[in-house]
Amino acid sequence: MPKRTKLETGVDWIELSTTDSDWQAADPDLLGTMLAELHLIRAFEETVLELAGEGLVHGPAHSSIGQEGGAVGSIVGLRSSDGVNGSHRGHHQFLAKALTHVSGGVIDPANAVDAATQEVLQRTLAEILGLAQGYCRGRGGSMHLQWFEAGALGTNAIVGGGAPLAAGNAWAQKHSASSSRHDESSDLTINYFGDGAAQIGSVLESLNLAAAWKLPVAYFIENNLYAVSTRADEVTADTRFSVRGQGFGVPSWRVDGMDPLAVHLATEEAAALMRAGGGPTVIEAEVYRFFHQNGSFPGSAFGYRTKDEEAEWGARDPLQLVARKMVERGLIDDAGVAALREEAQRAMKDASAELVEVDPDRPGKRRIKPGLWPSPDFVNVGVRGDASELEGLPSAPDADVATRPIKFVDAIAQLMDRRMELDPRIVVMGEDVHRLNGGTNGATKGLVQKYGEGRVLGTPISENAFMGLAGGLALDGRYRPVVEFMYPDFMWVAADQVFNQVGKARHMFGGDNPVPLVLRTKVAIGSGYGSQHLMDPAGIFATSPGWRIVAPSNAADYVGLMNAALALEDPVLVIEHVDLYGVADEVPEGDLDYVIPPGSAAVRREGSEVTVISYLSMVKHALEAIDLTGVDGELIDLRWLDRASIDWDTIGASIQKTNAVLIVEQGAQGTSYGAWLADEIQRRYFDWLDQPVARVTGEEASPSISKVLERAAIARTEEVVAGLEAVRAGFGG
Amino acid sequence: MAEIIRMPEVLAGTAEAAVQTWNVGMGDVLAQGAKLAEIETEKAVVEYIAETSGTVGRLLVAEGQxxxxxxxxxxxxxxxxxxxxxxxxLAAAGVTVSPAPGAAATASPTAPEVPVPAPVSVVAPVRRFVSPLVRRLAQESDVDLGSLTGSGPHGRIVRRDLEKYLELRAAELSRSAQEAAMPSPAAPLDPVVSASGDNVGYVDVPLDRMRKAIANRLTLSKSTVPHFYLTADCRVDELLALRARVNETAVRRVSVNDFVLKAAAAALVEVPEANSIWNTDSIRRFDRVDIAVAVAVDGGLTTPVLRDVARTPLSEVSASVADLAERARAGKLRQHELEGGSFAVSNLGMYGTASFSAILNPPQAGILAVGAAQKRPVVDAEDVLSVATVMTVTLSADHRVLDGAVAAQWLAAFQRRIENPLSILI
Known part of the structure; x- marks a missing residue:
């Protein structure tokens, strides 16, 4: 008979509900502010549905009508420097945060709308309509609402996508606490998501990471019982979603979301814990959306819930509850409530009138005022920054400057040491970067000893979470995260955060808020790690918006390129290669402070017969192949690979000289880098080409573990030789 | 049972061949022993006789392919x-290419699997592969790409081909320009006079562009075009007599060379295979006779082209040659007057040269080197020794275009004309 002991998590999981005495004790200003915010949000959402019904909202209008209590109750007590982010259904949270910010946290229900409030309503509506005066210049629309000044970090159309970003914001808040303009207590972040997101990986990874690092972030589950039309009990065993906290050691509260005061009280308790350094919390608020997922029809119209159920929840409308309790206490009367309702509706009517007008071509219909749309030429503005932040930084020393010998990988560690010493914002994170004497390859050697585990963070094996955390840190702006992916293929695990969030954030939210982040990874082709570790990520990143890419072929370049990456306000992928780590290389004497800016390709060999374009370790192979064949190739080492940073001047001048191009890379065909480049070259230089753009890549297959098959799958010197011979035949040589 | 007929091995060791002409069309009923096609190899054209009977169900290759x-x-x-x-x-035979029925026979553009050249004519409008760069440069430089030969894959004309061409053209143009600017004896480039220690002096005459062009072009020709040579002694007593009579009444004097040009043109009409040039993946056969005439100018030579010589009267040929020569020496030839031609004539007779052989000027496939008309002892058919006026001519031919037999036929035709000059006047 085994001994069996029942284990406990020892973590609080509290169901909180209000009593009459709570309502009696509640600050009249708090209740009045909540009532005003509830009414303003309700009137706002009604206006959105009205405009959507007229076809004036492009895309979905996810109404929060019925769910206002959760947002208002949890946000009304927050500081402006506290952050919130949310999901596709985020109008109410955004408005609650913005209204609380502009009002200083107190709104008089008898005089709820002032100029600042009116502006919030109009600009938010303008954003949802996709107009230039919106908070994100019309780019974000209903699902991407961001206003940093108010602490609205950005709502998110990817289910669970905001959870890691919120953790990043909280990391910045925790580590900046002592310098915050408040007291010693930390600011905090609330990430809102629905019951449908409560089991997605990024949320669970983030819960774990936030708990491990004790970050002041609340994961606020708006449990409205339905993921679109799928009932909660169909997708999870315990429909009390706050149970998640038990698995990650996170204190959790469960509360009636139709009771804004209950939500407020639960949030106050959670906030006290978070601000005091107690780590993350979970708050689950049970709410009900009165309409379907989007649009102005009730869910019962789609058959997944009953009219009786809707009537039952409708009777628990948070607007009515707060009004009733305030009337009971004599804080307002029915006429005052009706006046508030009218004021809110009038404010929205005014806001609409600024944005839409009678359509002269369709009597009885309205249209967007034509002058309010963003200009079409705004389409690409702000995909990245303009790199002007690099101006004035030291440029690379002349070629004849004295050098000192150094192993390539040691140059990485020494450079990071130099930067971390001078720039306290830099934080390094990744798997094992704090151990093994500099991570798995030695690139972070000595850093943790010097800067401690507060700046050299060994992460859980949760690429999506720590990539997103870094993204949140970057968006906050007070820190410069340097993330390491042990192998590039892991980007697929973190794909949402890498491409949907970090890559798109700046542009999607209007183009102004930068995302300074460095992602380091190493191409390990040739190391025998097989199909799931041996990709070259350049092609995928080059075809994804927002990212800049560097791929140094030598240590001296690494210094200049990494310095540029760390100084830039954009996300930059720094690609390394295992073949280069051990190379006995050299860097210039003196401080490693110089910068090699975007648009700085290097001509490694001048030639007349073909322009050979390569990067990273293949530069050396290309040089060998040129020597072996005797083809007079001009070898360009790209250094910067992305669309915005590539050096067209150098490439163009060379092509106009040689009239032939060979793009050389090592990895598999499918995700290869050269495909987009070849396309761009043939369009830019068609009339300068004497033969088709030629390419050297690996095979279709991902490299296998078997040494022979791995070699067969990749390109090295021999493949470049074959490529050069093909080009030679092409020019009639 | 459908029966597949395959390309026969016409000669031992022949790897490939083309159907020059289909003698049957789709749906034709074919008896055993009937003529199916003319098969052309590098060496021969043979008739292909059906060994079985049947109905033509599908032609799988186009003419010329x-x-x-x-x-x-x-x-x-x-x-x-x-x-x-x-x-x-076809599937049973493992043939994957299956064009639409009749595609090859009708040269329909809807049969993508089998490239069907346009109907063969003397000047086939063949798709010329040209790199984008060359296409642009050719337009900018006003170059007719038809006069270039491609050295890239699939005969693609690539930058190097154009550069070679432009170099030659530039040399010709610069010479013309130079002469136009300096009608008097061209100012020579300053020679570099040097003397070594032991007083063996020499002069390095710098190369002008014409000299470079001549050097490049003729080196290329002599080293890449397979020349062969045929010589004939032509008796020209009758020609000289006829010329004398013509000149008695002519407004302008007709030269022996004018007769040579007319005789050469007539021979090219008589032996049309000789009126051809090498076109890399085809032989281009012309239906008009254009002949280049070598004209010595200060510092080199140039080769203006006389058009449609066969159909031009002798007097007009004479006038044209005189005009071209005069303008050549004055540097006033235009580019188009220097382009084209399948054949050339070079005459050094006026210098007393007895005989010589000339280097081909690509893409022309033949050049006739004409020596001086000299009195020589001759033995006639009755073994009687006598004195006759004899002119030795040597034909240089491009073996890629002309084989020995055709060249010999041409030379015989030429000789017949030149020795019976009245035929030239007719």
Missing amino acids: NVAVGEPIVVLVAEGEGDAEIDAA
Whole structure:
């Protein structure tokens, strides 16, 4: 008979509900502010549905009508420097945060709308309509609402996508606490998501990471019982979603979301814990959306819930509850409530009138005022920054400057040491970067000893979470995260955060808020790690918006390129290669402070017969192949690979000289880098080409573990030789 | 049962051949022993006789298309058989290419699998592969790409081909320009006079562009074009007499060379195979006779082209040659007057040269080197020794275009004309 002991998590999981005495004790200003915010949000959402019904909202209008209590109750007590982010259904949270910010946290229900409030309503509506005066210049629309000044970090159309970003914001808040303009207590972040997101990986990874690092972030589950039309009990065993906290050691509260005061009280308790350094919390608020997922029809119209159920929840409308309790206490009367309702509706009517007008071509219909749309030429503005932040930084020393010998990988560690010493914002994170004497390859050697585990963070094996955390840190702006992916293929695990969030954030939210982040990874082709570790990520990143890419072929370049990456306000992928780590290389004497800016390709060999374009370790192979064949190739080492940073001047001048191009890379065909480049070259230089753009890549297959098959799958010197011979035949040589 | 007929091995060791002409069309009923096609190899054109009877179900190759020996070229079907049987037979034979029925025969553009050249004519409008760079540069430089030969894959004209061409053209143009600017004896480039220690002096005359062009072009020709030579002694007593009579009444004097040009043109009409040039993946045969005339100018030579010589009267030929020569020496020739021609004549007779052989000027496939008309002892058919006026001519021919027999036919035709000069006047 085994001994069996029942284990406990020892973590609080509290169901909180209000009593009459709570309502009696509640600050009249708090209740009045909540009532005003509830009414303003309700009137706002009604206006959105009205405009959507007229076809004036492009895309979905996810109404929060019925769910206002959760947002208002949890946000009304927050500081402006506290952050919130949310999901596709985020109008109410955004408005609650913005209204609380502009009002200083107190709104008089008898005089709820002032100029600042009116502006919030109009600009938010303008954003949802996709107009230039919106908070994100019309780019974000209903699902991407961001206003940093108010602490609205950005709502998110990817289910669970905001959870890691919120953790990043909280990391910045925790580590900046002592310098915050408040007291010693930390600011905090609330990430809102629905019951449908409560089991997605990024949320669970983030819960774990936030708990491990004790970050002041609340994961606020708006449990409205339905993921679109799928009932909660169909997708999870315990429909009390706050149970998640038990698995990650996170204190959790469960509360009636139709009771804004209950939500407020639960949030106050959670906030006290978070601000005091107690780590993350979970708050689950049970709410009900009165309409379907989007649009102005009730869910019962789609058959997944009953009219009786809707009537039952409708009777628990948070607007009515707060009004009733305030009337009971004599804080307002029915006429005052009706006046508030009218004021809110009038404010929205005014806001609409600024944005839409009678359509002269369709009597009885309205249209967007034509002058309010963003200009079409705004389409690409702000995909990245303009790199002007690099101006004035030291440029690379002349070629004849004295050098000192150094192993390539040691140059990485020494450079990071130099930067971390001078720039306290830099934080390094990744798997094992704090151990093994500099991570798995030695690139972070000595850093943790010097800067401690507060700046050299060994992460859980949760690429999506720590990539997103870094993204949140970057968006906050007070820190410069340097993330390491042990192998590039892991980007697929973190794909949402890498491409949907970090890559798109700046542009999607209007183009102004930068995302300074460095992602380091190493191409390990040739190391025998097989199909799931041996990709070259350049092609995928080059075809994804927002990212800049560097791929140094030598240590001296690494210094200049990494310095540029760390100084830039954009996300930059720094690609390394295992073949280069051990190379006995050299860097210039003196401080490693110089910068090699975007648009700085290097001509490694001048030639007349073909322009050979390569990067990273293949530069050396290309040089060998040129020597072996005797083809007079001009070898360009790209250094910067992305669309915005590539050096067209150098490439163009060379092509106009040689009239032939060979793009050389090592990895598999499918995700290869050269495909987009070849396309761009043939369009830019068609009339300068004497033969088709030629390419050297690996095979279709991902490299296998078997040494022979791995070699067969990749390109090295021999493949470049074959490529050069093909080009030679092409020019009639 | 559909029967596949394959490209025969016409000669031992022949790897590929082309159907020069189909003698049958789709649906034709073919008896055993009937003429199916003319098969052309590098060496011969042979008639291909059907070994079985049947109905022509599908022609698999277009006229002029080179295919490997053993490749299916036509499918014969029995009564009542159609595409299904043809496809089955081809599939059974492992043939993947199956053009739409009749595609090859009708040269329909809807048969993508088999490239069908346009109907063969003397100047076939063949698709010329040209790199984008060359296409642009050719337009900018006003170059007719038809006069270039491609050295890239699939005969693509690439930058190097154009550069070679432009270099030559530039040399010719610069010479013309130079002469136009300096009608008096061209100011020589300053020679570099040097003397070594032991007083063996020399002069390095710098190369002007014409000299470079001549050097490049003729080196290229002599080293890459397979020349062969045929010589004939032509008796020209009658020619000289006729010329004297013509000149008695002529407004302008007709030269022996004018007769030579007319005789050469007539011979090219008589032996049309000789009126051809090498075109890399084809032989281009002309239906008009354009002949280049070598004209010595200060510092070199140039070769203006006389058009349609066969149909131009002698007097007009004479006038044209005089005009071209005069303008050549004055540097006033225009570019188009220097382009084209399948044949050339070079005459050094006026210098007393007895005989010589000339280097071909590509793409022309023949050049006739004409020596001086001299009195020589001759032995006639009756073994009687006498004195006659004899002019030795030597034909240099491009063996890629002309074989020995054709060249000999041409030379015989020429000799017949030149020795019976009245035929030239007719």
